[in-house]
Amino acid sequence: MDxxxxxxxxxxxxxxxxxxxxxxxxxxxxxxxxxxxxxTPRWGGSSSMSGGGLWLPTNPLMERAGAADSRDEALAYLEVTVGDAGPAASPERRAAFVDGVADFVTMAERLGMRFTRAAEYPDYYPEKSGGKIGRALEVEPFDVRRIGPWWTSARGQDGVPAPVKTDDFWLLQRAWSSPDGFGRGARVVGRVVAGLARGRRLVGMGAALTASFLEIALRQGVGIWLECPLEEILVEDGRVVGVRASRGGSAVDLRAREGVVLAAGGFDHNTALRQQHQGVDGSASSGSRGNVGTVIEAAARLGAALDLMDDAWWGASIPPATPDGSAAFLVSERSVPHSLIVDSEGRRFANESESYVDLGHHLLEHARQVPGRFWMVTDVRHARRYLRSYALDPRANKAMASAGILHRADTLAELADQIGVDRQSLQETIDRFNGFARTGIDHDFGRGNSAYDRYYADPSSRPNPNLGTIEKGPFAAVEIVAGDLGTKGGVVTDEHARVLTPDGSVIPGLYAAGNTSASVMGRTYPGPGSTLGPACVFGHLAARHLTGTVAAAARPATPAAAH
Structure with a gap:
């Protein structure tokens, strides 16, 4: 019966x-x-709450700006950074990603998306072969009034509530310590005021990205059904032909004549899966609370291969101060001067300014060797000179203090007692660190050596923009844990984003992209937007393949630098 x-x-x-x-x-x-x-009742997922950057090597905006990049350099960089990380990061998939960038960007621009380059943002390992500065794109601030009532159900409201761009953010962090930071702050305020004067309500970063996508989708007539969770992937004669979902309390069977694309995020807030695969509970994840892994589990029931389930887009985070609160993912705060991170013995163990996924891995690895809590220790200049996202809300500060996450003291000895660290060990660590700050060379972990470190730094701090002594009270310590931007593991896909079984066979009619799929970036994070860039490109490639359409234009035969 049909x-x-x-x-x-x-x-x-x-x-x-x-x-x-x-x-x-x-x-x-x-x-x-x-x-x-x-x-969920809210559209946009983790993308809406993110920085909104897309790492897209050899993109058309680089070519237009005369910024040298090439396919060979991009692939060489991925080889040296990602390397052999399993089937999700195969050479074929890495090549498909790089080769798909131009077509995705060109199509999105034609449909109305307004990209801009984060021209000063370096790859996370810029000194390695093929590393560059300025490969990331983001969307220009977007007027959410253009999407009408859809903004009321946007998860982007949980993101940065202002028309801030990436190159604003890294200068805003030092808004009180330098003329360029103060000037950028004035520009952001001016952007808000100008928008309001023109009757606009501008948002930036991830909210701008997903709102721009939504506007295009609505114009195209795409249906967007909220509160409609997947229950089952439907198969006939060995091929995926549709899905069963729950809508309005009833099951609905939806036929997909050409294909189903799974792009519903990872398993960030599925405690059981995270404990099983990673040994953490997910409470410090900054991913959307709707990311509970049910779509990955549904694909696995069909026989889909899974990979990288033990990994995530890790980073140093401040744990939530209340059971229903959110973790604070740290980027610039741990990199600017007058701060360091210590373990439960009062010792440093990593370069605080390194890429967040590296620091996250180091937190996890070090915790197995030295159990206990980790702390970011700062002196008063860190608070006075730099924008600290976690400390902007006095209510949050009070909650963190009540939960024992945030401590303040007039002396380092008092602070050591409060956080349960040996006084002498902490003082010795800080004395050694202060010596590095004065000479400008971190002999232990090389903080400030990389162009990536120096992106989130203070050029007025000399001789090393990432280092500043910790000697002026009052002092503070805030707890640091290994949080994440989302999980990295999921279903294995090929270069067309088709879902594969463990023996490498294709599950016909089924595709996956984003954090539902195992990452092409393997266990690392090559550059800013290494989550969203491949997510968009492989979502694009999935649709290209299932519809049988081809790229609008072939890749230029010569590198962009030759044009």
């Missing part, structure tokens, strides 16, 4: 983050009918 379908579409996309939107608008651009399913 199945009776409640609705039929050419393409069903599960999720509403950047990867999902990239797949949806690409399929719709090819003339296909598309519906997007969101399990």
């Amino acid at each position: 199945r009776v379908w409640d609705e039929e579409f050419d393409v069903v996309v599960v999720g509403t983050g950047a990867a999902a939107f990239a797949a949806a608008v690409t399929a719709a651009d090819a003339g296909r009918s598309v519906v997007m399913l969101e399990s």
Whole structure:
């Protein structure tokens, strides 16, 4: 007996983050009918709350600006940074990512997306072969009034509530310590005021990215169904033909004539899965609370291979101060001067300014050797000179203090007692660190040696912009844990984003992108936007493949530098 379908579409996309939107608008651009399913009442996923950067080597904006980059350099850089990290990061998938960048960007611009380069943002290992500065793109601040009532259900409201861009953010961090930081702050305020004067309500970063995607999708006629979680992936004669979802309390069977794309995030807030695969509970994740891994589990039930389930987009975070609170993911705060991170014995163990995924891995590894709590110790100049996102809300500060996460003291000895660290050990660590700050060379961990370190730094701090002594009270210590931007493991896919079984066979009709899929970046983080860049490109490639359409234009035969 033939199945009776409640609705039929050419393409069903599960999720509403950047990867999902990239797949949806690409399929719709090819003339296909598309519906997007969101399990929660709010669309946009973790992408909406993120910095919104997309790491896209050899992108068209670089070529237009005359910024030298090439396919060979990009692939060489991925080889040296990602290396052999399993099937998700295969050479074929790395090449597909790089080769898909230009077509994705060109299509998105044609559909109305306004990209800009983060021209000064370096790759995270810029000194390695093929490393560059300025490969990341982001979307210009977006007027959310253009999407009408859809903004009221946007998860982007949980992100940065201002039209801030990446190159604003790294200067805003030193708004009180330097003329360029103060000037950038004035520009951001001016942008807000000008927008309001023109009747606009501008947002930036991840909120701008997903809102731009939404506007395109609505114009194309893409259906966006909120509170419609996936229950089952439906198969007939060995091929995925649709999905069963729950809508309005009832099960609905949706036919997907050409394919299903899974792009619903990872398992950030699934405590059982995180304990099973990673040994953490996920409470310090900054990912969307709707990311609970049900879509990954549904694919696994069909026989999909899984990879990198033990890994995440790690980083140093301040744990939530209340059971229903959110963790604070740290980027610039741990990199600017007058700060360091110590373990429970009062010792440093890593370069505080290194890429967040590296520091996250170091936190996890070191915790196995030296159990206990980790602390970022600062002196009063850290508080006075730099924008500290975790300390802007007095209510949050009070909650952190009540929870024993934040401590303040007039002397280092008192601070050591408060955080349970040996006084002498902490003083010896800080004395040694202060010596490095005065000479400008961190002989232990090389903080400030890389261009990436120096991106989040204070050039007025000499001789090393990342180092400053810790000697002026009052002092503070805030607890640091290994948090994340989301999980990195998921279903294994090929260069077309088709879902694979453990023997490498394709599951016909099923595709995946974003954090639902195991990352092409393996166990590292090559540059700013290494989550969203591949997410969008592989969402785009999935739709290209399932609709049988090809790139609008072939890649130039010569590197961008030759034009």
